[in-house]
Amino acid sequence: MIVAEWKPIPELLASLKGHKNVLLVGCATCVAECAAGGEREVLTLAPVLKMGLKDQGQEVNIITRTLERQCEPEFVEELAEIAPQVDAIMSLACGIGMQLVAERFIDLPLYPGVNTTSLAIREQPGLWTARCAACGDCMLGETFGLCPVARCAKSLMNGPCGGTRKDGKCEVDENTECIWRLIVERAEAKGRLEDLVKVRPSKNWSNSGHGGPKRMLREDLR
Amino acid sequence: MAAAKPDSNFSPEIVALYCRQCLDAEERPQEGARPAKGFNARLVMLPCSGKVEAYQMLRILEQGADGVLLVGCPENACRFLVGSRRAEKRLTHAGQLLDLVNMGAGRLALKRAADLTTADILALAGQLAERVKTLGPNPMKGDSL
Numbered sequence: 001m002i003v004a005e006w007k008p009i010p011e012l013l014a015s016l017k018g019h020k021n022v023l024l025v026g027c028a029t030c031v032a033e034c035a036a037g038g039e040r041e042v043l044t045l046a047p048v049l050k051m052g053l054k055d056q057g058q059e060v061n062i063i064t065r066t067l068e069r070q071c072e073p074e075f076v077e078e079l080a081e082i083a084p085q086v087d088a089i090m091s092l093a094c095g096i097g098m099q100l101v102a103e104r105f106i107d108l109p110l111y112p113g114v115n116t117t118s119l120a121i122r123e124q125p126g127l128w129t130a131r132c133a134a135c136g137d138c139m140l141g142e143t144f145g146l147c148p149v150a151r152c153a154k155s156l157m158n159g160p161c162g163g164t165r166k167d168g169k170c171e172v173d174e175n176t177e178c179i180w181r182l183i184v185e186r187a188e189a190k191g192r193l194e195d196l197v198k199v200r201p202s203k204n205w206s207n208s209g210h211g212g213p214k215r216m217l218r219e220d221l222r
Numbered sequence: 223m224a225a226a227k228p229d230s231n232f233s234p235e236i237v238a239l240y241c242r243q244c245l246d247a248e249e250r251p252q253e254g255a256r257p258a259k260g261f262n263a264r265l266v267m268l269p270c271s272g273k274v275e276a277y278q279m280l281r282i283l284e285q286g287a288d289g290v291l292l293v294g295c296p297e298n299a300c301r302f303l304v305g306s307r308r309a310e311k312r313l314t315h316a317g318q319l320l321d322l323v324n325m326g327a328g329r330l331a332l333k334r335a336a337d338l339t340t341a342d343i344l345a346l347a348g349q350l351a352e353r354v355k356t357l358g359p360n361p362m363k364g365d366s367l
Binding site for chain 2 (some may be wrong): 046047
């Protein structure tokens with residue numbers, strides 16, 4: 001899922017300064033799963049913003065909505081009836097959904113309520129960890145299903161580096177597993193350790209974010 | 223929120239959300255407004271204190287209540303095992319948010335007890351009312367969503 005987290009409350013309050021009617025809109029998909037922007041979080045944030053602005057001497061009316069998906073125009077269209085009633089929108093969707101809402105309601109200022117941080121899984125209740133970096137040249141088949149691009153602090157293609165801690169954690173973060181240690185252990189368990197010493201073609205980084213904005217075109221779907 | 227000078231005319235409105243499993247077996251569940259000395263109480267019965275979400279407590283305060291009391295079972299006696307522990311986490315989360323907007327986490331309280339009567343719940347609400355008096359009336363009073 002796409003993972004996001006609330007921006008600091010003071011930053012959110014500052015962005016709504018001067019607005020009287022605000023639409024706070026969530027998304028029931030990824031950001032709901034990571035407890036940042038689903039219906040529950042929208043309902044939690046709305047009274048917090050209202051109380052915070054009241055504390056600063058500002059009365060605000062906050063209308064709440066949660067769309068099934070903010071990254072699909074059909075769902076965003078549901079806001080068309082409410083949009084004329086507000087003078088600003090705050091979105092708790094990922095950066096993708098926010099941009100679609102901003103594009104659809106171009107006359108209204110749109111404020112991000114969250115920072116989009118990663119592509120991650122819910123590893124434990126209340127703990128999300130990155131699993132994918134959308135690098136554009138997946139090598140999970142060669143690394144036994146463990147991604148060194150997203151999960152190695154240095155995105156090494158050949159690891160582990162010399163910094164793995166004695167307990168197998170990453171030198172950069174004591175709470176993060178050294179992913180190359182796990183790759184080696186998984187290779188060993190499968191009796192395929194030799195696969196890791198094979199010389200692989202260079203990874204195609206030109207399909208990653210470094211190559212400029214990505215654009216995918218499928219003529220058969222147009 | 224900074225402690226306000228207690229106002230002798232201030233009669234706090236306390237919403238008490240209580241788990242029905244906390245009640246004495248002989249006690250008939252009560253809901254709604256209840257008269258109390260020095261404060262106003264509104265009782266809301268829950269199937270389990272773990273049913274409460276942070277947004278519900280925040281919304282009660284946003285609508286003008288002066289304090290929210292959550293009454294749950296003793297930690298190791300929850301019929302749903304983790305209900306009262308969940309309730310505590312959610313109340314803590316809501317309190318942190320209230321502190322960020324200068325409302326004061328002190329407007330929320332969790333009490334754990336068993337075999338309660340309605341009078342017991344009102345007494346617990348009275349304890350919160352005394353604390354809330356030092357915070358002053360909810361500045362949101364009169365507002366509603």
